[in-house]
Amino acid sequence: MQIGIVGKPSSGKSTFFSSSTLIDVGIAAYPFTTIQPNKGIGFIRIEDAGKFFNVTSNPRHGFLIKDENNDPIRYVPIELIDVAGLVPGANEGKGLGNKFLNDLSSADALIHVVDASGSTDAEGKTVNEGSHDPIEDVKFLENEIELWFLKIIKNNWPKFSKTIEKDFSKRIHQMSQNLSGIKILSNHIEKAIRTLNLDEKQFGTWTNDDKKDFAIMCRKLSKPIIIAANKCDLPSGENNVKRMKETFPDTIIIPCSAASEIALRKASKQGIVKYYPGQKNFEIIGDLNEKQKIGLETINKNVLEKFGSTGVQECIDNVVLKILNYFPVFPGGVKGLADKDGNYIPDCFLMPPKSTALDFAFTLHTDMGNGFIRAIDVKTKQIIGKEHLLKYGDVIEIIFNKR
Ligand SMILES: Nc1nc2c(ncn2[C@@H]2O[C@H](COP(=O)(O)OP(=O)(O)OP(=O)(O)O)[C@@H](O)[C@H]2O)c(=O)[nH]1
Ligand SMILES: [Mg+2]
Structure with missing residues (x-):
């Protein structure tokens, strides 16, 4: 699955991309900083099935953390692509026009990063904060x-x-x-x-x-859109988010501060704070200099206390789980949940809506699909057939004929 990060120049697309992939890419306050698309792995956050069985999973891809309640949260990889900025008239070749659009061809859904602070104009040039109306940006992008x-x-x-x-x-x-x-x-x-x-x-x-x-x-x-109302740490952000939500009541709009997410994740990597993506707060665990202290206090006051999180993780979770309606399913066995190396529930697959036991078998291996005999819901130990519809968090064993 691939999620495209789109928007006008300088809205913060690369900042968003970098905050969730931790890949360093060009970020700057002038239009068309990004020309070649950046591809990387971001993560969606789900409840891990290990909790049900009282085991700690060892994900082969992605990672696992324990939240404040000691519940396991699993981060499952998905592909993100950060592309060049889009300006009005792009479909006729304006700006980087068609090239930009073609880079989005294989995306399954889009995160539209909007500068909700209104501090950049339609072409991404810096203007006085609050002077550009982000509602215009929402309209033009869909239209393009x-x-x-x-x-x-x-x-x-x-x-x-x-x-x-x-x-x-x-x-x-x-x-x-x-x-x-x-x-x-x-x-x-x-x-x-x-x-x-x-x-x-x-x-x-x-x-x-x-x-x-x-x-x-x-x-x-084919390209549903969710809106990351970015730069919400700036004063005009809050009111603009409110206006955007009123104007587009059917669109998911999430207040976001990608710059704050980068700062927190970098501080966490350096061991200064304890923070995991999507967390509502952070804990200071290292020595801070004065600048770091002010920076973190500002994030707390202007973003976390106001909006509940930096919004980046919420955007990615929402686009996959709420817009595309994909859901996690884990392969497992009634006789054991560990692989031959002793790793518990190492794999997790994101399945499209209405996936059946047979679809899951084919996802695991063509031979499992072709040789499908029956499946077992490992949580309930019940036998299920080919057509059985799977749901969020199922752990499934496939019994198949090895030909
Ligand atoms: N205050 C604030 N500034 C941000 C935020 N996110 C990005 N910026 C700033 O906005 C400017 C543009 O960020 P980029 O990530 O390069 O924007 P982009 O959309 O990738 O731009 P192009 O590649 O030129 O299309 C940079 O100066 C960032 O530091 C945010 O959450 N808050
Ligand atoms: Mg960029």
């Missing part, structure tokens, strides 16, 4: 991505309109072969067409408005 989609859909239309195939699912399949490059998949296409009541209409007779509605719907389904 939809126009990019529309352009690709229109470019492919001569191929679609030649389709004489009567069968609906075959027509969708043909279309998806041309749109899979930007990860518009056949289930997105089908849902978009049905929602817009275009299923009876041959492609050759679609109007420009039909195509536009279709592009917008495909964008919503």
Whole structure:
């Protein structure tokens, strides 16, 4: 799974990326600091299944921490991509335009980093704090991505309109072969067409408005967006977040301070504070100089006490678990939860909505899927069949025929 970090120049995309991957990348207060995309591993935070069995898991990928209540929290890796800033008109090639957009092709969802403090204009140039309205930024970004989609859909239309195939699912399949490059998949296409009541209409007779509605719907389904209302540590942030939430009641908007998250994670790495990503507070454990002391006090007062967290972890968790509705499932066995090296529950897979026991078997190994006999819910010890729908936190054993 890949999550794209998008927004206008200087909104704090690279700061956000760096705060969750701990990869040092170019960060600066001028537009187009990033040109080549940065790719790295971030983590979503989930409840670990070890708690149920009273064991401490040893993740093969990602890591595990114990929270204040001594409950295990597992951080599961996902891919993040930080791309160049987008300016109005990008779909026509303005700024870094099409290159930027193409870098987002393989993203499953987007985190839109908005400068909620209003201290940069539409092109990312520094202006007086509070003087630019971030609501404008939210509108333009969705629009640019939809126009990019529309352009690709229109470019492919001569191929679609030649389709004489009567069968609906075959027509969708043909279309998806041309749109899979930007990860518009056949289930997105089908849902978009049905929602817009275009299923009876041959492609050759679609109007420009039909195509536009279709592009917008495909964008919503294939690149859903969550908003990281960044730079909330600055005074104008709080009121702007409130206004943004009122203006876009159906969008998840999370107050965020990526710069604070970087500072806390770096301080934690240096052993100055005890802090884990997403924590509501931190504990000072090392000696601080005056500058560090003031910096940490400011983060506490302007971010943690006001908004409850820096917001970075919350954005990543929400995009995967609430927007894409993926959920964690752990492979395990009724006879034991450790692998041959003694590592407990080493693996965790993020499964898409409506995944079945058979889908999970195929995720683990093609042979397990092909040779599937039955599965066992390790928590309840119940036998489950192929079609059984899995849920958050399931631990599943697959019994299969080794051919
Ligand atoms: N106050 C504050 N400043 C921030 C925050 N996040 C980023 N910044 C600052 O905003 C400026 C731009 O940050 P970048 O991360 O380089 O922004 P970007 O969106 O990657 O910019 P481009 O790569 O040019 O598109 C830098 O000066 C950052 O230090 C934040 O949470 N609070
Ligand atoms: Mg950048």
